[in-house]
Amino acid sequence: MTAAGATRLHPPGSPLVPRPFRVLATRQETADTTTLTIEPTDGIPLAFAAGQFTMLGTFGGAEAPISVTSSPVAGPMEQTIRDMGGVTHDLTTAEPGDMLTVRGPYGTGWNITDGAGGDLVFVAGGIGLAPLRSALLEALANRAAYRRVAVLYGARTPHEQVFRDDLARWAAGDGGIALGVTVDRADRGWTGPVGLVTDLIPGAGFDPDRTLALVCGPEVMMRFVAAALIDAGVPAGRIRISLERNMKCGIGLCGHCQLRELFICTDGPVLPYDKVAGLMTVREL
Amino acid sequence: MKMRSIADYLSGHPFFADLDAASLSELAGCAINEHIRAGDCLFREGHRADHFYVVTRGRIALELFSPATGQHVLDSAGEGEILDWPWLIPPHRWFFDGRAVAPTSVISLDAACLRGKCDADPRLGYELAMRAAQTMSQRLQATRARLLDMYGTP
Numbered sequence: 001m002t003a004a005g006a007t008r009l010h011p012p013g014s015p016l017v018p019r020p021f022r023v024l025a026t027r028q029e030t031a032d033t034t035t036l037t038i039e040p041t042d043g044i045p046l047a048f049a050a051g052q053f054t055m056l057g058t059f060g061g062a063e064a065p066i067s068v069t070s071s072p073v074a075g076p077m078e079q080t081i082r083d084m085g086g087v088t089h090d091l092t093t094a095e096p097g098d099m100l101t102v103r104g105p106y107g108t109g110w111n112i113t114d115g116a117g118g119d120l121v122f123v124a125g126g127i128g129l130a131p132l133r134s135a136l137l138e139a140l141a142n143r144a145a146y147r148r149v150a151v152l153y154g155a156r157t158p159h160e161q162v163f164r165d166d167l168a169r170w171a172a173g174d175g176g177i178a179l180g181v182t183v184d185r186a187d188r189g190w191t192g193p194v195g196l197v198t199d200l201i202p203g204a205g206f207d208p209d210r211t212l213a214l215v216c217g218p219e220v221m222m223r224f225v226a227a228a229l230i231d232a233g234v235p236a237g238r239i240r241i242s243l244e245r246n247m248k249c250g251i252g253l254c255g256h257c258q259l260r261e262l263f264i265c266t267d268g269p270v271l272p273y274d275k276v277a278g279l280m281t282v283r284e285l
Numbered sequence: 286m287k288m289r290s291i292a293d294y295l296s297g298h299p300f301f302a303d304l305d306a307a308s309l310s311e312l313a314g315c316a317i318n319e320h321i322r323a324g325d326c327l328f329r330e331g332h333r334a335d336h337f338y339v340v341t342r343g344r345i346a347l348e349l350f351s352p353a354t355g356q357h358v359l360d361s362a363g364e365g366e367i368l369d370w371p372w373l374i375p376p377h378r379w380f381f382d383g384r385a386v387a388p389t390s391v392i393s394l395d396a397a398c399l400r401g402k403c404d405a406d407p408r409l410g411y412e413l414a415m416r417a418a419q420t421m422s423q424r425l426q427a428t429r430a431r432l433l434d435m436y437g438t439p
Contacts, residue, residue, distance in 0.1 A: 126436035156436040184431045186346075186358040191386040194346065194361040196427035202299070203365060218435040224426075 015251045018057065018101035019046075023094045024076065029162040032083040033127055034092040035069065037076050038100060046102065048072055049109030050134035051242060051270040054079065055250050057101040058094075062087040065247035065265070068105065069130040071137035080130035080162065106250040108270045110135040110240060112146075115212030119148040121204060121234075123225045125197055125217025129153055129162050131242050131269075132216050140175045150178040150204040154197030154221070158183055158190045178205060197221065198228040208233030215273075216242040223280055226273045236274035243268045243276065260285055291316045291392055298339060300367050300416055308409050315398035321345075321385040327368075328383040334371030336393045340364055343389025347381040360424070361386070370417045372396035 025037040040046060046054075050072045056079055057063035064087045070078035083092040094100065112120060112135050120139055122132045132151075139146055151170060155161040161181070170177045180200035182193040193199065197217075211234050215225050222241045229239055245257035245264040252266035259279055262268065279285055292313035295301040301309060318341075321327050327338065327345055338345070340362050347360040347368075359381065362368050368391075371377055377396065403410030 154436070156434070160436065184434070184436065188348075188356050188358065190358060191344065191346075192361075193344070193363060194358045196430050198430075199427060203363075220430065220433060221435050224430055 015106075016103065016249070018055070018063075018103045020059075021077075021100045021102045023096050023098045023100060025096055026094065029080060029164075030160050032092070033080060033162055034083070034094075035078050035080040035130075035162075036091070036094060036100075037070075037078050038102070039076060040102070041099075046077060046105065048077075048105035050112065050138045051109035051131055052105035052107050053131075053247070053250075053269060054102045054104035054106065055247070056081070056091060057087060057103075058090045059099055059101060061090055063101070063103065063248075064088050064091065065106075065244075065250070066091070067131035067134070067242070067269075069133045071141060072109075072134060073138055073141050075137075080127065082127050104250055106247075106265055107268055108266075110214050110242075110270050112139050112212065112214070116145045118146070118210035118212060119150070119206040120146050121206050121211055121213040121229070122149075122151045123197060123201075123213065123215045123217075123229075124152070125154045125221040125225075126156065126160070127162055128215075128217030128221075128242070130216075132214055133163060133166065135214060136177075140177075143176060147210070148178060148206050149176065150180070150206055152180045152182075152197055152200040152204060154182050154184070154200075154217070156184050158186060158192075180204060196224065198224050201225075201228045201232055211238060213239045214241075215239060219243070219280060223277075226277065236277065237272055239273035240270050241273050241276070242270050291318070294341065294392065295339070299365065300339065300420070304409075304412065308406075308412075311402050311406070311409070312394065312399070315402065316392050316394045319391050319393045321389045321391070323385055323387050323389075326382055326384050327389075327391065328379045330379055330382050332379050334369075334377045334379050335396050337372040337396055337399060338362075338368040338383075339392040339394070340366050340368065341390045341392060343385060343387040345383045345389060345391070346386050348384055349381050360428075367420060370421055372399060373414065373417050 020041045021038040027035040048068050053065045053067045055063040056066040066079045069080045081091045083089050124132045170179045186194050213229050215222050243264050247265045248254045248256040250265045252263040257264040292309045295309050344363040346358045349357050
């Protein structure tokens with residue numbers, strides 16, 4: 001079972017066999033978050049859909065599910081990792097030349113082409129901008145296919161925003177994006193909005209009847225954002241969210257990421273909100 | 286070029302949406318335009334809340350100073366948003382500093398004049414009180430969500 005219109009790209013060969021990738025470059029996004037640029041050592045690019053994830057690991061070490069953050073249609077492959085300890089610490093401290101293992105890509109994508117001819121609204125919180133960036137870059141590569149493209153981003157503080165170079169470019173008009181950025185806390189150096197990311201929705205200027213909304217961030221934030229989008233007139237079925245669970249196998253066998261009847265690694269991570277809204281508030285699911 | 290009147294502006298503002306023309310005209314009678322330079326304070330903590338502000342350009346940050354930790358920006362209001370509700374609710378006092386973070390314009394409605402109109406026309410008073418309550422509710426929910434520090438604990 002997959003989300004309506006979702007894309008799933010099956011990796012060649014056994015889906016459980018990792019491929020060796022080399023770290024080409026690293027970029028420190030925040031104090032605990034790093035973006036790695038990686039390439040396969042066999043020279044065969046990894047085909048993926050925006051929104052999919054890989055099981056990224058170190059040789060002889062563990063793996064973690066990490067979304068692809070680069071464009072699915074151009075450029076080198078990038079993945080953004082937050083240091084949560086364990087394997088993610090090893091990944092965020094990788095250096096150019098280091099070898100990593102990649103399985104996948106796995107799961108469903110954002111499938112932004114379902115929004116062609118209408119407005120796209122991206123709502124991200126914290127590191128949730130990483131999986132959405134891939135879809136946004138895909139949209140910008142085919143910008144004429146969409147009307148208004150709005151990006152609404154909330155972060156804890158100005159210093160904890162990821163992809164600050166991108167944000168600066170988009171704020172300067174690159175890509176014809178309506179960009180809103182807010183933070184939870186600020187000092188006097190910040191001249192932008194202070195507040196919850198939902199505060200940005202009324203000013204985003206989209207047509208709710210012709211909008212595809214893509215939301216990624218902490219689950220509580222996604223619930224608040226989905227409610228605000230529905231209040232603004234966007235149908236729940238036109239809101240897609242990306243869920244995060246404890247993925248292990250990536251192919252729906254081990255059950256670690258089960259959310260009642262769903263396996264987030266195969267049915268998700270991108271899911272239509274109307275399908276999962278009722279599950280997101282069930283205790284102990 | 287025809288100048289846009291304050292009543293015209295208020296009629297297109299979400300806070301005043303669907304108020305009848307007579308009510309808007311009454312409210313506009315309490316209002317003037319004000320312009321604030323970046324860095325200047327529109328109001329200060331502890332001062333009387335003599336005005337209700339509708340931001341038409343720029344941004345006002347709500348700040349609180351702590352001797353131990355300095356100046357904190359707790360919230361902000363930009364174009365199309367309002368500041369705030371102390372004009373309506375006793376003790377009619379500001380609890381934060383309101384500082385312009387950019388060149389900012391506001392429609393400034395005199396609080397005593399507004400309350401007088403509300404007393405004279407309870408229907409209008411009820412409408413404005415309900416709208417202020419809705420704004421308070423939205424900001425309270427957003428503030429509660431921010432208390433979770435969601436981005437700090439994925």
